Amino acid sequence: MRVYNFSAGPAMLPEEVLKKAAAEMLEYGSSGQSVMEMSHRSKEYQAIIDACEASLREVMNIPDNYKVLFLQGGASMQFAMIPMNLMVKGKADFVVTGQWATKAYKEAQRFGTANAVASSKDKTFSYIPELDESKFDKDADYFHICLNNTIYGTKFSKLPETGNVPLIADMSSCILSEPIDVSKFGLIYAGAQKNMGPAGLTVVIIREDLVREFPEDSKVPTMLQYKTHVDNGSMFNTPPTYAIYILGLVLEWIKGKGGLAAMKELNEKKAKVIYDFLDASKMFSATVQGEDRSLMNIPFVTGNDELDAKFVAEAKKNGFVNIKGHRSVGGMRASIYNAMPIEGCEALVSFMKKFEEENS
Numbered sequence: 113m114r115v116y117n118f119s120a121g122p123a124m125l126p127e128e129v130l131k132k133a134a135a136e137m138l139e140y141g142s143s144g145q146s147v148m149e150m151s152h153r154s155k156e157y158q159a160i161i162d163a164c165e166a167s168l169r170e171v172m173n174i175p176d177n178y179k180v181l182f183l184q185g186g187a188s189m190q191f192a193m194i195p196m197n198l199m200v201k202g203k204a205d206f207v208v209t210g211q212w213a214t215k216a217y218k219e220a221q222r223f224g225t226a227n228a229v230a231s232s233k234d235k236t237f238s239y240i241p242e243l244d245e246s247k248f249d250k251d252a253d254y255f256h257i258c259l260n261n262t263i264y265g266t267k268f269s270k271l272p273e274t275g276n277v278p279l280i281a282d283m284s285s286c287i288l289s290e291p292i293d294v295s296k297f298g299l300i301y302a303g304a305q306k307n308m309g310p311a312g313l314t315v316v317i318i319r320e321d322l323v324r325e326f327p328e329d330s331k332v333p334t335m336l337q338y339k340t341h342v343d344n345g346s347m348f349n350t351p352p353t354y355a356i357y358i359l360g361l362v363l364e365w366i367k368g369k370g371g372l373a374a375m376k377e378l379n380e381k382k383a384k385v386i387y388d389f390l391d392a393s394k395m396f397s398a399t400v401q402g403e404d405r406s407l408m409n410i411p412f413v414t415g416n417d418e419l420d421a422k423f424v425a426e427a428k429k430n431g432f433v434n435i436k437g438h439r440s441v442g443g444m445r446a447s448i449y450n451a452m453p454i455e456g457c458e459a460l461v462s463f464m465k466k467f468e469e470e471n472s
């Protein structure tokens with residue numbers, strides 16, 4: 113029996129996608145082989161990666177002056193690759209809204225001056241800080257945010273106004289969850305394992321003018337230059353072929369559901385089911401309030417560690433798995449990415465109601 117998996121990542125994939133992949137496991141089309149066994153240089157595989165990129169461009173409405181790259185190394189590799197490629201003048205601004213944003217900020221310090229323009233660390237990152245534009249460096253190479261903070265369940269409800277300074281966003285845990293205006297960003301990146309597909313694939317969407325040409329004798333490794341991957345269609349070396357194929361299937365599934373506008377509507381409904389219950393409950397409460405609330409990750413607590421542990425254990429027995437909160441926040445967290453059906457959110461709330469009745 114399949115469980116409702118509330119993991120922050122790797123996370124649930126749509127059942128239709130898994131079934132399609134299963135049906136094509138032994139033979140993709142009439143190729144006589146699995147996608148996993150195919151040469152990445154074959155005509156068949158080129159068609160798969162091209163279709164995946166075309167679908168991503170269609171679904172996200174990516175303008176023509178942006179390159180789409182299929183890389184490895186996770187979002188964590190981008191914490192280094194971004195400053196290595198984009199810190200030309202040697203300085204960038206950061207909003208520190210959680211653990212991932214902090215990692216991006218710290219890693220950038222290896223390559224230049226990273227300036228924290230705001231932080232929400234004082235309250236365990238439970239809110240998005242107000243931004244004072246007078247603190248923004250007009251001469252910075254870029255301005256970095258983590259759009260959705262996976263661990264703390266916060267999301268920027270409006271984007272910083274950075275003028276001519278390119279805005280860069282880690283969208284690992286919210287990409288494809290709602291429409292975004294790609295043209296507002298210089299670079300977008302996301303590890304695939306939250307909302308796109310299996311682990312092992314990292315998607316980078318970069319505006320062409322930010323793809324830097326390095327001198328022949330540069331110390332920046334070939335694999336860590338965006339230009340290498342732009343020039344080679346993400347095939348400088350072997351790309352994560354199977355993960356790209358699954359992303360293609362996920363994008364087809366999203367298109368079939370009506371695209372990102374439909375995803376947003378559904379995700380808002382799903383999140384409302386849980387937030388409404390948390391706001392009414394006497395036992396459980398959400399750790400984030402108001403417009404900063406994430407649609408994808410919902411942390412909540414009872415205020416009692418023993419009760420939290422009992423809830424997590426009983427939830428697991430009842431088929432609601434990976435609902436324990438991150439160790440830095442405690443309590444619980446329900447990650448409800450695109451693939452979590454609304455029935456999963458409703459079933460979780462019914463279970464929480466019952467738990468509350470039995471334990472108060």
Ligand SMILES: *Cc1c(COP(=O)(O)O)cnc(C)c1O
Nearest residue numbers: 186187188212262282284285303
């Ligand atoms: C999961 C996550 C990461 C880390 O991703 P890896 O692919 O494991 O490196 C970074 N940023 C955010 C927002 C995440 O949710």
